[in-house]
Structures are given as C-alpha cells and as structure tokens.
Amino acid sequence: MLKVTFCGASRTVTGSLYYFDYQPKDGKNVKFCVDAGMFQIGRKVNLYRVNSFLLFDPKEVDFILLTHGHLDHCGRLPYLVKMGFGGKIYSTPATKEIASIVMSDAYKHQQTEEMSEDSEWFEEDFLDSFGVGQKYTDILQEVIKAQESLESLKQKYKFLDKLPDNFAKILNLMEKNDGRLVLYEKKDVDQTVSRFRTYNYNQTFLVHPNLQACFVDAGHILGSSYIILKEISSGKTIIFSGDIGNPSKPIIQDPKMIDTQNHLTHVFLESTYGDRLHDTQSKPEEQICKIIKKTIAKKGKILIPSFSVERAQELVYIIVELIRKNKIPPISIYLDSPMAAAVTAVVLKYPELYDEEMHKLIRSGQNPFKSKYLQILETVEESKKLNHQKKSAIIIAGSGMLNGGRILKHLRFNIENPQNTIVFTGFQAPGTLGRAIVDGQTEVEIEKRLYEVKAEIVKIEGFSGHGDQNMLKKWLFHLFPHKNSITPKVFLVHGEESGAMALKNEIQKSIRQAEIVWPEFGQEEILWE
Numbered sequence: 270m271l272k273v274t275f276c277g278a279s280r281t282v283t284g285s286l287y288y289f290d291y292q293p294k295d296g297k298n299v300k301f302c303v304d305a306g307m308f309q310i311g312r313k314v315n316l317y318r319v320n321s322f323l324l325f326d327p328k329e330v331d332f333i334l335l336t337h338g339h340l341d342h343c344g345r346l347p348y349l350v351k352m353g354f355g356g357k358i359y360s361t362p363a364t365k366e367i368a369s370i371v372m373s374d375a376y377k378h379q380q381t382e383e384m385s386e387d388s389e390w391f392e393e394d395f396l397d398s399f400g401v402g403q404k405y406t407d408i409l410q411e412v413i414k415a416q417e418s419l420e421s422l423k424q425k426y427k428f429l430d431k432l433p434d435n436f437a438k439i440l441n442l443m444e445k446n447d448g449r450l451v452l453y454e455k456k457d458v459d460q461t462v463s464r465f466r467t468y469n470y471n472q473t474f475l476v477h478p479n480l481q482a483c484f485v486d487a488g489h490i491l492g493s494s495y496i497i498l499k500e501i502s503s504g505k506t507i508i509f510s511g512d513i514g515n516p517s518k519p520i521i522q523d524p525k526m527i528d529t530q531n532h533l534t535h536v537f538l539e540s541t542y543g544d545r546l547h548d549t550q551s552k553p554e555e556q557i558c559k560i561i562k563k564t565i566a567k568k569g570k571i572l573i574p575s576f577s578v579e580r581a582q583e584l585v586y587i588i589v590e591l592i593r594k595n596k597i598p599p600i601s602i603y604l605d606s607p608m609a610a611a612v613t614a615v616v617l618k619y620p621e622l623y624d625e626e627m628h629k630l631i632r633s634g635q636n637p638f639k640s641k642y643l644q645i646l647e648t649v650e651e652s653k654k655l656n657h658q659k660k661s662a663i664i665i666a667g668s669g670m671l672n673g674g675r676i677l678k679h680l681r682f683n684i685e686n687p688q689n690t691i692v693f694t695g696f697q698a699p700g701t702l703g704r705a706i707v708d709g710q711t712e713v714e715i716e717k718r719l720y721e722v723k724a725e726i727v728k729i730e731g732f733s734g735h736g737d738q739n740m741l742k743k744w745l746f747h748l749f750p751h752k753n754s755i756t757p758k759v760f761l762v763h764g765e766e767s768g769a770m771a772l773k774n775e776i777q778k779s780i781r782q783a784e785i786v787w788p789e790f791g792q793e794e795i796l797w798e
C-alpha cells in the first residue's frame with residue numbers, strides 16, 4: 270500500500286511537501302516525504318504558524334527525497350530535523366549545495382524578518398492564499414483561536430487526528446513568544462546538511478529494499494531533478510516533475526523528456542504556468558540590450574534587483590555575452606549579493622551540468638563568470654564604494670522584490686536620478702516595494718525615508734525558470750503510453766487555480782480519458798493498494 274498526503278504546494282505554488290506511507294506486502298513499512306519546502310506568502314506573514322503546521326510527525330519519517338534547492342522545495346527541511354526527523358535526505362550533489370545556501374539564508378532571514386503577531390493571519394483570503402480550502406480555513410481559524418479546546422476540536426474534525434501531539438504545545442509557544450519565533454536555528458541547518466546523501470542524474474539507488482529512486486535533469490536550476498520512484502517487486506512507478514525548466518534558459522541543460530515507464534501509475538505534475546505560453550518573440554536579451562545602450566547614452570546606472578539562485582547567473586551570462594558580441598559597449602557588471610556570489614561559485618563547480626553553448630564558451634576561454642567585466646562584491650565596504658562611482662555600470666543585487674538586501678542601499682542613491690534605469694525581471698508580489706515601483710508609484714518609502722521615483726522603470730518579460738503550458742504538456746504526453754490506452758493518474762500540484770484548470774482542460778482535449786486531480790491541502794490518496 271502506498272498512500273500520499275498533500276501537505277503543501279496544493280492549490281498554491283509554494284510549500285512543496287508530499288508525505289507518503291508505504292506498506293509493502295513483504296518487508297518494512299516506511300514513511301517518507303518528497304520535498305519539504307517553505308510557504309512564502311506576502312511580507313509580514315507569520316511564517317512560523319504557516320510553516321509549522323504539519324500533518325504528520327517528522328519523527329516517524331524515514332527519508333526525504335528532494336527535487337531541487339529552491340526555498341519553496343527545501344526550506345522546511347531544517348524544521349523537520351528540529352522536530353525529530355532522523356533519516357537521510359536524498360538529492361543530486363548540486364542540489365545539496367544550493368539547498369545549503371538557501372536554508373542558511375532562510376535561517377538568517379528569520380532572525381531579522383518581523384514575525385510578530387499579525388492580523389493578516391486571520392484574514393480569510395490570506396489563508397486561502399496558501400491553498401487551504403474553505404473547509405480547512407474554518408477549522409484552522411478555530412484551532413488557532415481556541416487552543417485549549419484542541420481535544421474537543423479533534424473529536425469534531427477527524428482531520429485534526431493527523432496533527433502531531435506537540436501541535437498544542439507549538440500553539441502555546443507561539444502565543445508566549447511575541448514575534449521572536451523562528452522555525453529553526455543554525456544548528457538545525459547544519460544537522461540537515463549532514464543528512465544529505467547525493468546521487469548523480471540517471472543513477473538508480475535504493476531508499477528501501479523494495480523501492481528504487483532516480484533523479485533526472487529537470488533543467489530548472491542547477492541540480493534540479495524529476496524523481497522516478499519504482500517498487501522493485503511489482504515494477505509500479507510514480508514520477509514527480511518537481512519544477513520543470515524553461516528550455517530557452519542558458520547555462521544549464523534543457524529539461525529532459527522521460528520515456529514511458531512500464532507500470533507508471535501516477536504523475537505529480539507542476540502547473541505553475543499551466544495557463545501561460547511564453548512569448549518566444551520578445552527575447553529578454555534583446556530588451557536588456559536596448560535598455561543598457563539607452564542608459565549608457567544618458568550616462569546613467571542600471572540597477573537590476575534579482576533573485577540569487579539562477580536569475581542572477583542568467584543575467585550575468587546574458588550581459589557578458591552582449592559585451593562579447595559587441596552589441597553593447599564594455600561596461601562594469603557588479604554582482605552585489607553574497608548569496609548570489611555563493612550560488613555562482615556552486616555553478617562554477619559543476620561544468621558537467623552545463624549546456625553545449627556554455628561548454629563552447631569555456632573551451633574558447635570565455636567563461637562568462639570569469640569575465641573581466643564582472644566584479645563579484647563580497648563586503649559592505651565594496652558595495653558602498655559604488656555610490657561614489659560616476660561611470661555607467663550595471664548593479665545586480667538582491668532581493669528580487671526589493672523587500673530587503675543590498676539593492677535597497679543602491680536604490681536610495683539612484684532612484685531619484687532620471688539618468689538611471691531600474692530593471693525588473695521577475696514577478697513582483699503585491700505589497701512589496703518592487704510592486705509599488707512597477708505599478709508606477711511616484712513616491713516610495715525606502716528604509717524609512719521617502720524618495721521620488723525619477724529613474725526610468727522597465728519591466729522585462731520573458732524571463733522564466735518554469736516551462737510554459739506547451740512544455741508541461743509535451744513533458745507529460747511523452748510519459749503517456751499512447752493516446753487510447755489507460756493513462757497514469759495525474760496530480761496537478763504547484764499551481765494556482767487558473768494554471769491548474771487551464772492545464773487540465775488542455776490535457777483532456779488531447780487525451781479524454783486522462784484522470785486528473787487537483788488535490789487540496791490535507792487530501793489523502795491511496796496510490797497502490
């Protein structure tokens with residue numbers, strides 16, 4: 270018997286976490302998870318409450334399989350360790366390194382981020398926003414407001430039986446610690462890192478005497494993978510897509526297609542962009558090229574807020590290539606983010622994961638990350654020196670949505686100068702400074718001071734780490750035996766309603782008999798009897 274409980278990334282895009290109970294006909298019963306990601310919602314959210322709400326006891330989990338190192342896939346691993354998880358964590362070697370950086374950063378972030386009691390928590394649409402259906406929204410609110418009556422609530426709602434015993438204790442603790450609760454400490458992160466066991470792509474390994482796992486390149490970020498999990502005795506197989514990459518991305522290889530597996534019973538398919546088609550016409554490098562030329566002509570600086578994992582490296586690659594191809598004049602590029610610097614160092618360590626273009630550049634001595642135009646800044650002093658530089662330059666710094674990081678200091682110095690340009694390359698969540706600027710606000714508060722927005726604001730479309738609807742369909746259909754036979758059941762995960770429903774319709778247009786489920790938080794499904 271194999272049963273799954275959906276504990277995150279259900280009807281939402283963050284908090285990826287699937288809990289499994291495996292009871293083989295012969296041999297030892299085990300419990301395991303795939304991913305243990307953090308819910309990331311809004312800014313002032315009480316991270317602790319959302320993320321500590323587990324539907325199982327981590328002490329009982331035997332092992333965890335990790336698809337990749339993004340926070341929404343690995344950010345709760347140290348919390349599970351803190352709560353008693355004592356098993357191994359399996360990933361690719363690059364994922365282990367990226368996840369280590371990301372988890373350390375998450376820990377530091379929790380120390381500084383305000384996590385005080387927050388009215389937003391109780392607002393309905395907030396609860397909805399992390400994928401808790403209406404039914405659970407009501408229950409959750411009741412549980413949180415009335416901790417002393419947890420026992421009576423348990424009798425009322427069978428759902429609450431799944432809560433670990435320590436849940437009431439956690440709730441009490443939360444009430445007592447006015448806003449200084451962190452999900453985990455540095456020692457938990459260190460412990461977590463020591464639990465990793467790594468395997469390269471396409472290498473099969475045993476996670477149980479009767480269960481074999483294998484990572485396949487998902488082309489999303491360095492080290493990212495799909496997971497193929499097979500019961501050896503029966504041949505029954507399930508596949509997790511993790512996050513499927515966008516084939517047009519530089520540096521790493523394109524997402525692989527997996528051939529039909531003999532006894533494939535279930536597919537967990539991400540649906541982030543299930544309703545979107547990437548614009549293949551407007552190439553981001555062409556838009557960046559125009560902006561850089563225009564800003565150099567104005568003798569201004571170009572500020573690019575960026576996420577540290579993958580996007581920062583992609584930007585460096587694109588800009589260095591523009592210089593190499595003489596499409597823009599030589600210009601200094603400053604990567605001013607300790608986290609992006611650490612991730613870039615990991616990227617440099619894994620040439621075997623590069624695509625052919627990147628290999629070609631290296632063979633001809635043109636590794637973009639070793640370019641003479643690129644300066645990776647380590648210290649705050651180096652960062653401060655940029656304020657006094659008169660020449661045009663490109664500054665890439667975190668955070669991507671301007672809710673913290675060194676980019677804020679650069680903004681303060683540059684946002685009121687019309688010669689400069691601020692370039693956004695990613696989604697800006699409502700409530701963030703990034704969103705306010707993109708929406709055209711003419712005056713913004715940065716680090717408690719008001720600034721007029723006089724710099725040119727540009728939003729570049731076309732950057733995406735995720736495959737679009739066509740890519741998701743192509744990937745899934747590659748797995749299906751043939752159109753008229755029984756197809757594996759598909760769980761659409763990691764997606765909002767619009768993405769998941771559009772993808773569902775598209776799949777069923779081609780394969781009418783396809784069984785597709787959009788699971789909600791807390792839903793259980795028996796995969797194998």
Ligand SMILES: [Zn+2]
Nearest residue numbers: 337339489512
């Ligand atoms: Zn991801």
